Amino acid sequence: MIIDNVKIINCTNKAILATIIATTLLVYFFYLFNGCLLSGFNKAFRRFPDYNFLNTSTQSTITDDTQIIFGSIVRIVSLTDDDNRNESSFKYRLVNPQNLSARRLPDVLLIGVKKSGTRALLEFVRVHPDVRAAGCEVHFFERHYTFGLNWYRKKMPPTVTGQLTMEKTPSYFVTSSVPSRVYKMNPKIKLLLVVRNPVTRAISDYTQSFSKNKDMKKFEELSFVNGSYELVDTSYGAIKIGVYAKYLERWLKWFPLKQLLIVSGERLISDPAAELYRVQDFLNLKRVITEKHFYFNSTKGFPCLLKSESRSTPHCLGKTKGRSHPKIDRKAIERLSEDKWTGRWFPTNPNEIQTVDSTTDSWKGKWFPEIPSSHNSNDGSYERDRIMGIPNSECDDGETNLSTDFDPNNYEHSVMFTCLERSYKPNYDFEPIETIYNVPKFYTPVHKCMNETISYEQRIPTLGYHRPLWAAYGEYIYLPPQRWLHNLEHGAIVALYHPCANKNLIDQLKKIVKRCLFRHIITPSRELSPQRPFALVGWGTSLEFSVINRPTLVEFIRKYAKAGPEKVSRDGQYKKLLTESSKIITDVDDSDVCP
Ligand SMILES: Nc1ncnc2c1ncn2[C@@H]1O[C@H](COP(=O)(O)OS(=O)(=O)O)[C@@H](OP(=O)(O)O)[C@H]1O
Incomplete structure (x- = not known):
């Protein structure tokens, strides 16, 4: 009987042990399978921090890297990563597998003109997700x-x-066949x-040849017959290519003007986005x-x-693009730029070319593509009207x-510095938040x-x-901010404060x-939050806070x-509503600083 009892106890112990192991295993497997569920909960909780995290337009990037440093929450925001994320949103699409990896003959040809900015245009346009280009000529x-x-x-590259x-091969433009x-x-x-x-182009062309052969004659000697500036030598290759109309005539025998877009090499430098809008429209692409x-x-x-298509970091074209030109x-x-030398623009009489296709409005006539004085990239004048620190009424x-930014004479604009709510109370529970943007090295x-x-x-x-x-x-x-950002540079x-912030703290x-x-x-700023109505801002960084420490x-x-990025200490020129000079x-x- 005793033996029987012992057996029963032993059996019961085994059963208990088995139950415990089974339960443990069950819990373990449950945990494993629901791990993603748990992390989902965690993520959901992390998505609801305080006002500042929610009310910033950069919120999608805030998860990048957040640390506590010296009692401040520091978040490091990668600007370039953020940009990638935006780009990827239109890059990915659902495709049929059979659509992948097909190489197709070109739909678009960049035919020239050599040394006019063809590489720049190709690199810029292939940023578009709907354009794929052969990298080499x-x-x-x-x-x-x-x-x-x-x-x-x-x-050709594979396309969907x-x-x-x-x-692009610029020599297509000048080759008759x-x-x-x-x-x-x-x-x-x-x-x-x-x-x-064409004069800038000729100098660029000469610079390229000179970089390969330092024994070359001077540009001036090659461009004129007999060394005097009397007769332009139109047989010199660099000059000859600039007689664009001569070559264009051949193309217009085969293609209507509506199939051709003339892109300004000057505007590609001074305002690339504007020129790229024209190109995107011409190619029926979304802007x-x-x-x-x-x-x-x-x-x-x-x-x-x-x-760009291949690199997510800022970059310029290579060293062979944008070389320094020799002094001419x-x-x-x-003399080369003289208006009366019609040969610079046309082989003979400028009116002759208009007979090629005079039916279309876009033909600009003699000035091809426009009056040369309106753009002159030689002296960098395209930036002249925007030069910093020099008042220019235009x-x-x-x-x-x-009023484009803020009109100091318009009482409606006074809302920018007026408190319309109750004053905000300081709160020690809100730690300062420092935001650091990873500014690309060459960002200008x-x-x-x-x-x-x-x-x-x-x-x-x-x-x-x-x-x-x-x-x-x-x-x-x-x-x-359109003004003070220049000061930050x-x-x-x-120092920013919300108009409703506590007066003592201000x-x-x-x-x-x-x-x-x-x-x-x-200056006041209404962009600050009630929780952190103060901010200090430096180039690429800000610190928002609730109390003054x-x-x-x-x-x-x-x-x-x-x-x-600019080491300029001199005072600025804009003084509207300045109440106390520093x-x-x-x-x-x-x-x-802060002695
Ligand atoms: N964004 C940008 N960066 C650098 N360079 C630029 C750019 N946009 C236009 N350009 C001008 O392009 C000139 C070279 O033209 P191409 O690319 O057509 O040259 S090539 O025919 O392919 O050799 C090149 O000529 P050089 O200045 O003589 O080097 C530049 O003036």
Whole structure:
């Protein structure tokens, strides 16, 4: 009986043990299978932090990297990653597997003109997700025609239905056999032709040859017969190519003008986005390539891409594009540019060319593509009207067209600096939030004239397009961000407060900033949140806070003052609603910040 009892107890123990193991295993498997469910919950919780995280237009990027540093929440936002995310949203599409990897003959040909900006146009247009281009010049129609169309097709990139295939070889334009061959391949093909002031083009052409052969004669000697500036030598290749109409005539025998778009090489440099809009319209593409894709690199002196089909980082064209030109005798340039030398534009009588296709409006007549004086890329004059710090009533003189940003004389605009709600209470529970944008190394924002609006994606902008005239340093009744962003670029610190912020705290903030450095701006801003109605802003960074903690603010100012990409300490020109000019603290360069 006792033995029986022991057996029963043993059996019961085994059963209990088995039950425990089974339950543990069950729980374990349940956990494994629902891991994604749990992480889903976690993610959902993480999606609901406080106001500041929700109310910023950069919220999608905030998850990038958030850390606690010196009692502040620091979030690091990658601008380029964010851009990629935007791009990918239109890059991905549902495709049938059989649509993949098909190589097609070109729908679009970039036929020339050599040294007019053809590489720039190709690189810019292939940013479009619906355009795929052969990277190298294929030279099919003039060099490798005997290889046949199949060979040519294999040189093209794979495309899916709906994508355009494109190729550029600038020598197509000047080779007589090419237009008929292209027509034979595809009579409906679209043609792009970049033209540039032929004198600048000739100098660029000469520069390229000279880089390969330093024993070459001077440009002036090659361009004129007998060494005097009397007779232009139109047999010299660099000059000859500039007689665009001669070559165009051949193309227009095969293709109607509506199948050809003439792209301005000058505008491709001064305003690439505008020229790319024309190209996208001509190719029936959605206007995807915009100003956001470009930045002007002042070191290179040309627009560059913030990202492209193959690279997500900012980059310019290679070293062979945008070379320095040798110094050419001004008299030679003047002689080559003379209006009365019709041969520069046309082989004979300018009116002759109009008989080729006079039915279409887009034919510009003698000036091909337009009067040369209207664009002259030689002296960089395209940037002249936007030069910073020089008042220009047609662009920005700090007086005209101010309402584009903020009109100091319009009482309706006073809402920008007036509190319409109850005053916000400071709250120690809200830690300061520092946002650091990874500014691309070569990012150079453009100056925009007052006839163009500037808006920002960031709630508190820390970089971006701005006005050519920057603000005089000091405290303002209100200063729009389109002005103070220029000050940030010069290394200023901008202190912002919400008009409804606590008055005592506003005074404390002002005192700290005024005692720290000369290069400061103080202005209200309605973009701040009720929880953190104060902010300090430096180039590419901002610190939003609820209460005034002197050490935190001083630390931020020391870290980001003078950190803008331009080292300019001189005072600004814009003074509308300036109430107190800033005082020099150590010296004009703010050598010692927050002494
Ligand atoms: N964004 C940008 N970056 C650099 N360069 C630019 C750009 N846009 C136009 N250009 C001008 O393009 C000139 C070269 O023209 P092409 O690309 O047609 O040359 S080529 O025929 O393919 O050799 C090149 O000529 P050079 O200045 O003589 O080098 C440039 O003036």
